[in-house]
Amino acid sequence: MIKLSKKNYKIITEKLLPAFIAAGKKSIQLSGKKLKVFTKSDGTPVSNGDLAVDKILQDAIRKITPTIEIVSEETIKTNKKGKRNTFWLIDPIDGTSSYISNKDEYTLNAALIVNKKPALGIIFAPKKKRLFYSFGKNSAFEISKGKKIKLNCAKIKKTMVSALTNSSNPSDVIKKILRKYKATKFQNMRSSYKFCLIASGEYDVYAARPRAKEWDIAAGHAIAEHAGAIITTHQNKKITYGKPGFYNPSLLVRRSKRL
Numbered sequence: 001m002i003k004l005s006k007k008n009y010k011i012i013t014e015k016l017l018p019a020f021i022a023a024g025k026k027s028i029q030l031s032g033k034k035l036k037v038f039t040k041s042d043g044t045p046v047s048n049g050d051l052a053v054d055k056i057l058q059d060a061i062r063k064i065t066p067t068i069e070i071v072s073e074e075t076i077k078t079n080k081k082g083k084r085n086t087f088w089l090i091d092p093i094d095g096t097s098s099y100i101s102n103k104d105e106y107t108l109n110a111a112l113i114v115n116k117k118p119a120l121g122i123i124f125a126p127k128k129k130r131l132f133y134s135f136g137k138n139s140a141f142e143i144s145k146g147k148k149i150k151l152n153c154a155k156i157k158k159t160m161v162s163a164l165t166n167s168s169n170p171s172d173v174i175k176k177i178l179r180k181y182k183a184t185k186f187q188n189m190r191s192s193y194k195f196c197l198i199a200s201g202e203y204d205v206y207a208a209r210p211r212a213k214e215w216d217i218a219a220g221h222a223i224a225e226h227a228g229a230i231i232t233t234h235q236n237k238k239i240t241y242g243k244p245g246f247y248n249p250s251l252l253v254r255r256s257k258r259l
Helices: 006-029 048-064 096-100 172-180 193-199 214-227
Strands: 037-039 045-047 070-072 087-094 107-114 117-125 130-134 140-144 147-150 161-165 183-188 205-208 230-232 251-254
Touching: 006 048, 006 107, 006 117, 006 130, 045 048, 045 096, 048 070, 048 087, 048 096, 048 107, 087 096, 087 214, 107 214, 117 193, 117 214, 130 193, 130 214, 140 193, 140 214, 161 172, 161 193, 172 183, 172 205, 193 205, 193 214, 193 251, 214 230
Parallel strands: 070 087, 161 183, 161 205
Antiparallel strands: 037 045, 087 107, 107 117, 117 130, 130 140, 140 147, 205 251, 230 251
16 A cells, blocks of 8 residues: 555556556457457447456455545446545546457546645556556656657657547537647547657647547546646646546547747
8 A cells, every 4th residue: 555645646647657567468369359349338348458458457456455445437336426626537448439349449547636736647558559648747758669758748850730539520619719829730639649649749639529438538648748748628727537427528639839
């Protein structure tokens, strides 16, 4: 058990990384022919891979912070209703459609929320072999090909402004926002991997209308913001967590004030 404090966020995060690696390997083992897909009561799909990953992550988190509540997309029905300030948010597999289709865009996600704000975040894209994590301002990192890289949202290619969307045909509202920031290139991406690519400087901006749930964006919020990105609603308001129903407001992620 590790005491919850800012000085221990780094320890908590790094102790969880092996569990993400193990869960990622499990997700790959169960993909393809071994994958069993079910339909949840809300009509969305879930697989044995989602559930296996969820168990690995929750077990690891409970060992490290046993007194902190875990809210997961796959076990939310077992959580009691009420106001929350400090808790874990897990989306074991974000981009389930990508995972079911045996593609490589899906991610494993966990974020620790403290006082309704993301204090640390971990995202692993197993098939891309990229692990992202953060535990405070200017403390965002990626591990890829055995190397640890500090993330600071610095633009990699000095070219046009490139934007990410969650649809191949974004609404006029989203197109207007992205064009406001002079985006000329649009890339559709369906998982939290979007946040990581802004943190790494590979893309510049992402905008979405109110959609999905808090566990879909919390880890990405932490990583991108700790790397230096600006994350708000379309109305420039801060995004907090633990809202009734865990519904997200609109979302705008910018690599920096000046793109």
